[in-house]
Amino acid sequence: MTLQSMTGFARSDGALDGTAWHWELRSVNNRGLDVRLRLPPGFEALEPKVRDRIAKTISRGSVNVSLNVQRRTRSGEVRLNQAALDRVLAIATRLSTEIGAEKPRVEALLSLKGVLDIADDADDEETQAAEHAAVLAGLETALSGLTEARRNEGLRLKQVLAAQIDEIARLAGIVEAAPSRSVEAIRVRLAEQVARLVDTGQGLDPVRLHQEAVLLATRADVEEELKRLKAHVEAARALLAEEGTVGRKLDFLAQEFNREANTLTSKASDQEIARAGLALKVVIDQLREQVQNIE
Numbered sequence: 001m002t003l004q005s006m007t008g009f010a011r012s013d014g015a016l017d018g019t020a021w022h023w024e025l026r027s028v029n030n031r032g033l034d035v036r037l038r039l040p041p042g043f044e045a046l047e048p049k050v051r052d053r054i055a056k057t058i059s060r061g062s063v064n065v066s067l068n069v070q071r072r073t074r075s076g077e078v079r080l081n082q083a084a085l086d087r088v089l090a091i092a093t094r095l096s097t098e099i100g101a102e103k104p105r106v107e108a109l110l111s112l113k114g115v116l117d118i119a120d121d122a123d124d125e126e127t128q129a130a131e132h133a134a135v136l137a138g139l140e141t142a143l144s145g146l147t148e149a150r151r152n153e154g155l156r157l158k159q160v161l162a163a164q165i166d167e168i169a170r171l172a173g174i175v176e177a178a179p180s181r182s183v184e185a186i187r188v189r190l191a192e193q194v195a196r197l198v199d200t201g202q203g204l205d206p207v208r209l210h211q212e213a214v215l216l217a218t219r220a221d222v223e224e225e226l227k228r229l230k231a232h233v234e235a236a237r238a239l240l241a242e243e244g245t246v247g248r249k250l251d252f253l254a255q256e257f258n259r260e261a262n263t264l265t266s267k268a269s270d271q272e273i274a275r276a277g278l279a280l281k282v283v284i285d286q287l288r289e290q291v292q293n294i295e
Helices: 044-057 082-099 106-111 125-176 183-200 206-220 223-241 247-266 271-291
Strands: 008-016 019-028 033-038 061-071 076-080 116-120
Touching: 008 125, 019 125, 033 044, 044 061, 044 125, 061 125, 082 106, 125 223, 125 247, 125 271, 223 247, 247 271
Parallel strands: 033 061
Antiparallel strands: 008 019, 019 061, 076 116
């Protein structure tokens, strides 16, 4: 099972003995699995089977399922409702006696509602079972199409995510290689700051100032953030190569990426690192948005 998106659409059509139907399945992203069904009258009994089949195929997403059924013809046995006919004849006989009316013609009697019943084939349990089985087979076709659509969208998203992770690694590399992070650059910068403080201050202890400056430099160092960013990049690449549902894990990693980028940017010691930190935040926001669509 490769990386899948939660977005997709599919439909399937079928027919059996004058009954035609089509399934439509649409899915979008959601924190869990939410299945919404719309079944026509007479097919309510399919709901548990439909839900069970979708749950076995899809783990996350909001899935809208619609079944439309049309009966092109009504075929079945024509049955005479003898009880209804007897009542109509009794009334007709009494009226003909009381008011001298003519007895009703046969075609007139048969045209009365309820005298003739047409037994629909769908009322037969065996026929209905066969029809439901065929309709469920159509669901399987639509579900396969939806899975394929989600898989294709997942492949596209995988390429987008891989490029974004590569960009995060590249920007972290820029920060790591920034000249301002070298030992010599830090020493010169601190020496200048201490010199300014000693020149302008009254009674300032150079040794104490040096100690404070070292503490400030330690707090401003982004080495730990860079190490964690590298570890997150490796974990994200491993998840993209992993089979199964990894959307939640990628979402968690995206939050961790964002946390490290925020800290790194707040510690930026020069414009180059600040620019790289801001670019990191932009790419990570884009990554977080795309990850929301992964199953």
